Amino acid sequence: MIFFKRSDEENPAPAKPQELEELRGRAKTLSLPEHIAAIVDKELEKLSRTDPSVAEHAIGQGYVDWLCALPWNASTEDSLDFARVERILSGSHAGLFHVKERLLEFLAGRTLAAGAPPHVLVVDDEEIARMNLEHVLKKEGYAVRTAANGQEALDLVRQWSFDLIVTDLKMDKMDGMTLLSEAGKLSPATQIVIVTGYATVQSAVQAMRTGAAHYLTKPISLDELRQTVRELLGGRKALVPSRGPVLCFTGPPGTGKTSIGMAIAEALGRTFHRMSMAGLRDEAELRGHRRTYVGAMPGKIIQAMRRLGVNNPVLMLDEIDKVGQDFRGDPGAAFLEILDPEQNRQFLDLYIDAPFDLSQVMFIATANDLSKLDAPLRDRLEIVNFPGYTEAEKLAIATRHLIPRQCAEHGLVHPLPEFAPEAVRGIIRDYTNEAGVRGLDREIGAVCRKLARIALADGGARYPSRVDTALATSLLGPRRFTHSAAQEHVRPGVVHGLVWSDAGGEIVLVEAASMKGAGQLILTGSLGEVLKESAQTALSYIRGNAEAFGLDPDFFAAMDLHIHIPAGAIPKDGPSAGITILMALLSLLTGRRARPGVALTGEMSLGGMLLPVSGVREKILAALRGGVDTVCLPEGNRPEVEALEPELHSAIRLVLAREASELADVVLQTPKATTEPTA
Structure with missing residues (x-):
């Protein structure tokens, strides 16, 4: 058997592809963060030793391309012009005053933080030295205060927030070293520079160990002082970037949640991007896929950041309450990291496998039903309710x-x-x-x-x-909706109630009927457990106060009562129909028809006390749409009523009551009126 030895010419090393050289040159021109630049260099070195024909080469090349394409440091500057923001919001949307107010509050805080100059405290027992340092630092654009000794400086630190303290070492009452220690306890974020004419190696070491940011010797060089202060304050500002708010717009469909998000981005001068979360079932759609195969990709968040090219856009996560879950994971759980301001600074996409800062992104989520969101996720959101339009x-x-x-x-x-x-x-x-x-x-x-x-x-x-x-x-063609609530009911036992659903406020009929029986309460209309308990509570209250309402205490012994809420195919539940059911039963048992144009909402206790409910504005808007002119509410909802727009107060009569008995004469006609013919 004869063996032939191959020469190097017959088995050459894989040539470096042109794409690899382009990536290497591109990475050198980008100002990547240090940890990302290290990852890129390591991957490029690995690719240079990998055969281009194997799958790992394509995976690594795509990975480096993604790292170089992400906006690690690119951002847009916010527009901090109040007049412009108000003009854009007012021109694009009518109403929604509380939403506009929330945005202006955010902008006010951002403007105040961005416009405020750094505050510096100069401490020296020599007046000429204090004046000279104050003059130099004020010319640099800093806000400067002075103190003659450490004790006076400590008093100022208790009252003011300083970014930097420049203090002499040898002073009366309290020296600079003691001030350094005490100020560090009161304000750990404040940086301190020690200035002394008695500089020694021992004092410098002690000052740095105690927490001093820098140590300067007298006679002080003004250029060195300017450079030191500029580096300290500039670095401090970079370490504390502004955080974007996490808003959640919730409310009925068609109330402008998406369009107001676009207006916010336009007002702030930021890039806007909307991502629909409806039907999302795979957690990897948000967190990305691990780089185990050629088709692996980052998640939707990182893809959006690359597409937009900035790290502080306005990202709208639309229909966040319609995210599903199955064997592939729970995408809703990924939102805990994405939307938490304390965690998203180090957001880790499984494909990128390196932390990406999302803290400056302004996230806006939209949802129709907050009850479908997990409690930990709701805790991370600032809820902004869209109640509907007048x-x-x-x-x-x-x-x-x-x-x-x-x-x-x-x-x-x-x-x-x-x-x-x-x-x-x-x-x-x-x-x-x-x-x-x-x-x-x-x-x-x-x-x-x-x-x-x-x-x-x-x-x-x-x-x-x-x-x-x-x-x-x-x-x-013919009209599709009529104002039936404004019409007089043809028989006792029919009362209008106000409820809240995903589509906003609605008017419902509550009907009560009686027949001979043995004291049975019949409930129909696809009612939930809470509504059934409300009906039982209302009946018990009437039986316990029968004489006060002019009823026989034993009226229920030979009678069955039937309570029905129409549209039985639609499930109904919630703690806001107790007073409506009570008035329907009272109307039936006393023979007093309900007044036209009156609707109620509110829960009640077994003793007749009215309990506050939610969705007051939505219910009042539904009452206006239905032609109602009087709405009865619990006294506990007075704060919500007082916050309503003046036009709503003038358009409808609002009656607040503490006890259920106070509403009987408001809702029901007088006995004399029941003998008169109906119109």
């Missing part, structure tokens, strides 16, 4: 935004048709029943489509230049 706000939104956009989309611009305010109000009342304006936008679009068809019917381009109530009704 009729006046809907009219303004339609006039300023919806109508011009729909007309432009359908070619109705020569001329632009005029929508009469009465016609828009008619569309709002008769063709929509919502907290937001999405349905209103669809109906306006339907009117515009029909106008476009009229324009092309005879081959011309003429259409009505004005849309009044009659034309809107003829185009949209």
Whole structure:
């Protein structure tokens, strides 16, 4: 057997690909953080020894490309102009005052922090030395205060927050070394520079061990002082970057949660990006995939950062309450790290495998139902409620935004048709029943489509230049919603209640009927356990106070009572229908019909005390949409009532009560009225 020895020419080392050299040159031109630059150098060195034909080479090359493409240090500067922000928010949205106020508060804090100069305290027992140092530092743009000794300086430290203290070492009452120790206890974040004319190696070592940031000798060099202060304060500011807030917009659909997020980004001068979380089931979609195969990719967050090219955008996580979970993990748990300001500074994507700072990102989550979010996640969010729009706000939104956009989309611009305010109000009342304006936008679009068809019917381009109530009704057809709540009930035992759901406030009927029986309470309408308990509590309260209401104490012995809430196919539950059920039973048992245009909300105790409920503004808006003119609420909801807009107070009568008995005459007609014929 003969063996042949191959020469080096027959088995050459793998050549370095051109892409690898391009990556190496690109990495050198980028100002990457030190730990990322080290990772890149290590990966490039590994790739240089790897055969380009193996899969590991493609994986490593893609990894280095991602590291070089991420905006580790690139950011946009916030626009800190209050007038501009207010102008943008007011021009893009009607209403939503509390949301605009929250943004202005955030901007105020950011402006104050960015505009405030660093504060420096100069401590020296020689007046000339204090004055000279104060003059030099003020010319550098710092806010300077002075103290004649350590004790006086310590008093100032208790009252003010200083970024830097420049102190002499030898002073009366309290020397610089004692001040260094005591000030460090009161304000650990404050940096201290020791200045002395008696410099020794021992004193310098002691000062540095005690916590001094720097040690200067007299006669002091002004250039050296300027450079030292500039380095200390500049480095301190870089170590404490501003954190972005984590807002969660919650409320019914169509109330402008997404569009207000876009307006916030525009007002701040930041880049905006929306990511839909609805139906997300794989945790790797957020955290990324490990680099174990060629198709591995980072998660949605890191992908967005690379696409945007900045590390402080406005990221909207839309429909966060609709995230699912299965055997692939719980994506909702990943939000705990992404949205926590204390953790996202070191966010770790499994693909990047290096911490990326998300603390400057302004996260805005949106949700329709907060109850679907885990408690730890809700604790990390600042909830901003979108309760819905009043009729006046809907009219303004339609006039300023919806109508011009729909007309432009359908070619109705020569001329632009005029929508009469009465016609828009008619569309709002008769063709929509919502907290937001999405349905209103669809109906306006339907009117515009029909106008476009009229324009092309005879081959011309003429259409009505004005849309009044009659034309809107003829185009949209019969009205779809009526104001039944404002009508008088034909029999006792029927009362209107106000409830809150994912779609905003709604009006519901509560019906009570009686028949011969043996004291049984029948509950129908797909009621939950809380509602069933509320009905039992209401009945027990009436039985315990039967004589006060003019009833026979044994009225329930030979009678069955049936309580029904229509729309039985829809599950209903919640602690806000107790007073409504009570009034329905009282109306039935006393024969007093409910007054027209009255609706109630509130829970009650077994003793008749009214308990506060949530969603007050949403319920009042629903009452206005339904033609209700009087709303009865628990006294405990007075703070929410006082916070309502003046236009709501003037549009509807609000009655607050502590006890359920106080509302009987407000809700029910007098016995004499029951004998009169109904209209």
